[in-house]
Amino acid sequence: MSKQCKLILALDLPDRELALTMLKKLQGSLEWVKIGLQMYLKYGAGLVEEAAAMGFKVFLDLKMYDIPNTVASAVKSLAGQKISMLTIHASGGAEMMSRAAEAAAESNPNLEILAVTVLTSFDEQALRLTGVAAKPAEQVLNLALLAKQSGVRGLVCSPLEIGLLRKNLGGEIDLITPGIRPLGADVGDQKRIMPPLMAARAGSSYIVVGRPILKAADPALAARGIIAELESAK
Numbered sequence: 621m622s623k624q625c626k627l628i629l630a631l632d633l634p635d636r637e638l639a640l641t642m643l644k645k646l647q648g649s650l651e652w653v654k655i656g657l658q659m660y661l662k663y664g665a666g667l668v669e670e671a672a673a674m675g676f677k678v679f680l681d682l683k684m685y686d687i688p689n690t691v692a693s694a695v696k697s698l699a700g701q702k703i704s705m706l707t708i709h710a711s712g713g714a715e716m717m718s719r720a721a722e723a724a725a726e727s728n729p730n731l732e733i734l735a736v737t738v739l740t741s742f743d744e745q746a747l748r749l750t751g752v753a754a755k756p757a758e759q760v761l762n763l764a765l766l767a768k769q770s771g772v773r774g775l776v777c778s779p780l781e782i783g784l785l786r787k788n789l790g791g792e793i794d795l796i797t798p799g800i801r802p803l804g805a806d807v808g809d810q811k812r813i814m815p816p817l818m819a820a821r822a823g824s825s826y827i828v829v830g831r832p833i834l835k836a837a838d839p840a841l842a843a844r845g846i847i848a849e850l851e852s853a854k
């Protein structure tokens with residue numbers, strides 16, 4: 621198990637200029653950035669290209685969900701872009717996930733498909749209203765097992781689910797966890813949070829952190845501080 625847990629910056633900023641200024645500040649201090657729907661829908665492949673040209677590995681967080689053929693085709697459409705991680709929804713089912721993983725392997729061997737299990741915005745009641753009788757943790761495990769059987773090598777999950785997933789899925793699968801806050805940092809709208817060191821010790825492979833870095837007076841210093849904390853977990 622214990623691969624070094626790495627930091628991914630969630631590049632959630634309102635415009636390209638701010639994003640590029642932030643990336644310049646972080647060059648050399650950070651390896652990974654996550655580009656989500658907010659920025660990708662506005663700036664598209666150009667922004668991915670710019671981040672990659674600055675030396676960052678790009679995690680494209682599009683959370684795809686559609687019929688298997690459409691998702692597989694969408695993965696192939698991204699083949700030319702320098703992305704290293706891409707999210708799909710595990711609730712799209714086994715065939716959708718396996719077709720996405722196959723499409724990635726064929727079109728870009730460096731691209732890892734990650735499955736999102738249950739969004740952390742769902743509680744038990746919200747899940748039940750969608751017709752899912754299982755409790756959130758049970759449903760996370762159901763979908764995580766399905767994702768693994770479908771050839772997906774990474775999962776996005778809450779840090780509070782790391783223990784459950786490591787116990788049932790083993791040490792090989794990558795677990796990517798948002799909902800991270802360094803001790804003393806502003807919690808913002810995150811509710812179920814964990815500090816970097818605890819997440820790394822619990823078995824997270826990558827932590828996703830946005831505002832504690834983006835809003836820091838010195839983002840590079842904040843990023844290096846978090847990385848040092850992760851490295852101390854070894």
Ligand code: C5P
Pocket residue numbers: 630632656739740741777778798799800808810828829830831832
């Ligand atoms: O600013 P903050 O550190 O809260 O950013 C966390 C990032 O992780 C955001 O991009 C958010 O959309 C994403 N995320 C999350 N919780 C999830 C899934 C994704 O916070 N369950």
